[in-house]
Amino acid sequence: MSQAAINGLNRERMVLPLAKPRTSARPAVALGVVSYGIYLWHETWMLKILAWLHRPLFQTGFLKLTLGVSVLAIGSAAASYVIVEQPFQRFLPLFCLSNVFNNLGESASRSK
Numbered sequence: 001m002s003q004a005a006i007n008g009l010n011r012e013r014m015v016l017p018l019a020k021p022r023t024s025a026r027p028a029v030a031l032g033v034v035s036y037g038i039y040l041w042h043e044t045w046m047l048k049i050l051a052w053l054h055r056p057l058f059q060t061g062f063l064k065l066t067l068g069v070s071v072l073a074i075g076s077a078a079a080s081y082v083i084v085e086q087p088f089q090r091f092l093p094l095f096c097l098s099n100v101f102n103n104l105g106e107s108a109s110r111s112k
Contacts (some may be wrong), residue, residue: 037077037085045072 005019031038050057 031074034077034081037080038073041076042069042073042081045069045076047052048072 007091046065048055049065049068049072050060
C-alpha cells in the first residue's frame with residue numbers, strides 16, 4: 001500500500017468516529033417536533049411559576065426556574081401537539097384550497 005493510501009485510511013479513522021452519533025437521535029427529533037409548542041408555552045409557564053413563588057424575575061433562582069419551566073413547557077407542548085396539531089395535520093388536506101381546485105379541474109376534464 002502506498003503512503004498516500006495509508007494516510008487516507010488514517011484520516012478516515014480519525015473523522016468517522018466523530019461523525020457517528022453517540023446517542024440516539026430520537027430525543028432530539030421529539031424535541032424538534034414539539035419545539036414550536038415549547039416556544040409558545042415557555043413564557044406562560046415562566047410567568048405562572050413566578051406568580052406562584054411571589055418573586056420577581058431576576059430574584060428567582062435561575063436553575064430552579066429553568067427546570068420548572070422546561071418540564072412544564074415540554075409537557076404542555078407534547079400535549080398540545082397530540083390534542084391540537086395532529087388532528088389539524090390529519091384533516092387539513094380535506095380543507096386545503098389546492099385540493100378543492102384540483103378536484104374541480106379533474107371533474108371538469110372528466111365531463112368533456
